[in-house]
Amino acid sequence: MKYLKVEREEDIVQITISRQDKLNALSLDVMDEFISLLDVLEKDSSRVIIITGEGPKAFSAGADIEYMSNIGPTDAEKYALRGHEVLNKIEKLEKPIIAAVNGYALGGGCELALSCDIRFASPNAQLGQPEVTLGICPGWGGTQRLLRIIGPARAKDLIFSGRKITAEEALSMGLINKIIPSENLLSETRAYAKVLSKNSSFAIGISKMLVNKGTDANLDTGLKLEIYSWAVCFSTKDREERMRKFTEKK
Numbered sequence: 001m002k003y004l005k006v007e008r009e010e011d012i013v014q015i016t017i018s019r020q021d022k023l024n025a026l027s028l029d030v031m032d033e034f035i036s037l038l039d040v041l042e043k044d045s046s047r048v049i050i051i052t053g054e055g056p057k058a059f060s061a062g063a064d065i066e067y068m069s070n071i072g073p074t075d076a077e078k079y080a081l082r083g084h085e086v087l088n089k090i091e092k093l094e095k096p097i098i099a100a101v102n103g104y105a106l107g108g109g110c111e112l113a114l115s116c117d118i119r120f121a122s123p124n125a126q127l128g129q130p131e132v133t134l135g136i137c138p139g140w141g142g143t144q145r146l147l148r149i150i151g152p153a154r155a156k157d158l159i160f161s162g163r164k165i166t167a168e169e170a171l172s173m174g175l176i177n178k179i180i181p182s183e184n185l186l187s188e189t190r191a192y193a194k195v196l197s198k199n200s201s202f203a204i205g206i207s208k209m210l211v212n213k214g215t216d217a218n219l220d221t222g223l224k225l226e227i228y229s230w231a232v233c234f235s236t237k238d239r240e241e242r243m244r245k246f247t248e249k250k
């Protein structure tokens, strides 16, 4: 791959967007590489995925403005569809995906982070949806995921103003989970990923699905879905083993 660096340590895969000269902007080529990689990660034995950006400055400065400045609605639709394809895959993949936001996460970069399950950020991170400053609305799920994560009033403030917010402000509105000093961001994210990788990947995957489905379902439907998902967990060897180990220890 040209734009995605992939490193694997035991069950943990780290994807680093590597287009530093353009602040890791998400060109069509980058998005194509994401699709191919996610197709593999969906089926392989990895248990936790980390996404970050190369260099000290940016997680990703978003969709490629140079490319967008020369296209019309037909290509824009294709670009939007490609963005949605990648971000939906991330959201639906039944493994925890953590964004380590190491600098600017703007526009599509912020939307990429929003599609991840957990967001850790360095103190220098700046997040935002500046699309309206370019004459467009967010197009890779920003209006919908931001709304669901931070609520409509805050989502509208960020989208209408296009302002960049600091990691502190992002934390205060629940947009990120934690601020970690830059020099420790990746090591602490990996340590956290390791904790997740020791837990049941089946149970985490099903929990991810339940939380995601529950976001849009009514409470009764969400609770029903939980009952049957919970029951399905009792069909796995993994559950049997984990419970046996617990009772044997006693």
Ligand code: COA
Residues within 6 Å of the ligand: 021, 022, 023, 025, 061, 062, 063, 064, 065, 066, 104, 106, 107, 108, 130, 131, 134
């Ligand atoms: N798409 C394409 N190229 C981008 C980019 C993007 N989204 N964001 C930055 N770049 C490129 C710049 O054009 C520049 O390339 P060059 O060196 O060939 O001229 C390089 O990355 C460095 O960016 P630069 O603007 O010089 O860095 P800066 O430190 O002055 O500013 C930002 C950093 C993030 C504030 C600024 O780059 C920016 O506002 N980017 C656009 C963010 C955005 O609106 N994203 C949403 C897109 S819908």
